Amino acid sequence: MQENILQPEKVLVTGISRGREDFDYTMTELVELAKANNYDVVGELRQNLDRSTAAFYFGSGKVEEIRELADAYDATTVLVNDELSPSQLRNLERETKHHIVDRTQLILEIFANRAQSKTAKMQVEIAQLQYALPRLHPSANKLDQQGGGGVANRGAGETKLEMDKRVLNKRIARLRRELKDADVGEEVRRAKRTDKELPTVALVGYTNAGKSTTMNGLLEKFADHPETKQVFEKDMLFATLDTSVRQITLPNNRKFLLSDTVGFVSKLPHTLVDAFKATLAEAASADLLIQVVDYADPHYPDMMQVTEKTLDSIGIHDIPMIVAYNKADLKAGTVFPEVNGDDLIYSARDAASLDKLTELIQSHLFAQDVTNQYLIPFDKGQVVDFINRETSVENTDYTENGTLITTTVNPIQAGQLRDYLVEA
Structure with a gap:
């Protein structure tokens, strides 16, 4: 039996110049971002345009060209080299008949796929929900536009769109609380590291x-x-x-x-x-x-x-x-x-x-470090241990009065050891 191997999704990479000197660079980077998300880049379309159009982002005539090019390359998704407004996104999907992913959504997808720790996953999800919130759109089903309190979890007279926004905002608030708790824990760990000086x-x-x-x-x-x-x-x-x-x-x-x-x-x-x-x-x-x-x-x-x-x-x-x-x-x-x-x-x-x-x-x-001599009484073995463990010892001698150590110390260590300093 032949194993079914999932093929990478074919995508068309697109963008407008906006008069930016780094346009070529950002388009090349968009291709790399696509590959990082396991997309198969099959084609590219660029337009020299000083500013995006309010309705479609692209200028006149390019939208149809994008649809035709995507069809010709058998691409299922069109990647756009900027963040699109909610209306631009909807209009492009309607006119090109293809799934549209803008640069922001692509980066969010990559971050979501790469996140390993609980903290990173929460951070990415917050960003994804914030991106999705203004892009929620009323359902095409008119019967779902408005309803009384009989629909589960929906307030009286609340539209489906309003309910969706409420759910997303509630989730964002919860994640932020959890992330704040996680941040407090990390601050404690960072403080402990700082305490080590x-x-x-x-x-x-x-x-x-x-x-x-x-x-x-x-x-x-x-x-x-x-x-x-x-x-x-x-x-x-x-x-x-x-x-x-x-x-x-x-x-x-x-x-x-x-x-x-x-x-x-x-x-x-x-x-x-x-x-x-x-x-x-x-x-x-x-x-x-x-x-x-x-x-x-x-x-x-x-x-x-x-x-x-x-x-x-x-x-x-x-x-x-x-x-x-x-x-x-x-x-x-x-x-x-x-x-x-x-x-x-x-x-x-x-x-x-x-x-x-x-x-x-x-x-x-270590620019402020100094090299000093310290004379440590024999009954202060713990001080000798500290010097050997924490400082850069250059020489150790044993005298009648104690252990004579030449070592390089930082300003904090110099303060801790000042009682044993041998004056030059």
Whole structure:
């Protein structure tokens, strides 16, 4: 018996230029988004138009052309490179006789398919419901338009549309309450991490730039048990939706927390940005940001601009940033690793590159560290244990008066150990 294999849905990719310089780039990205959602892109239609039309988004004559092209390619769905208004969506579906999916809905579908944790699933569902709410449409069945209180769950005189909106709003409110409770739990966990007095570094950047690969590379080099701490990575858009936090302990015993955050994309729906603000709080509270850039992609300057605008929109300002130009090994003729100020050209799969990245991180996080000598009485063994465990010890001697340790400490540790400081 032949196995029935589900074939990818065929789609036609469409869009208007609106005079945007990045139009070609966003159309190319739309194709990649479609592939990420397991669509089979069979054709493409573009229109040079300064602004969308109120009724159909596309200009005169293009709607019929879309229908004919979709029929010719046997496409069941038409993807549109912008968010459509509810009326544009309905009008296009009516006139083209095809299912219409705009860019926002496509990204929401991808996020829904990728979400793994309960928190991520709630965040995505809120965004989906907010998108769906203004797109609810009265039923074509006139008998279903209005009714008395006899219909289950419907108030007297309440239309089906009103009831649907009420149900969606109720669900959104419930999800927000549950998400708030989850956020409180995450804030408690974040506070506990802060209590450890470890500096934090957040990886940010465009989707599929190599943030998770960079994190795994650092874990491989510096984690005690790297195989158990690896984060999910895959060469696809939005492979990571949940923030992962790992502790990195360097050979000199300096420690920091490293977080991997959700990736960005151009025209990221506002509902998703709002929903994922809590997830991105890890970046907002970081001591240092590392913007990971896909240096091998010719559109990387556009990607950097999107990342910076998105960070700005969620209130992330004035945090020191390293710009890490990744995938240099895929760009012919590129010399790496190479450091220029806070910029690094590197490959996340190259050990020497990760060493350079680590040096840059240390120059930011530990710039205020000082090297001191401490004399610890023999009956203060717990202090010696603390120094050996938490600081970067350079030398240990044993004297008549106690243990003499030369070590590098951060300002907080210097305060904790001031009673044992040997004055220069």
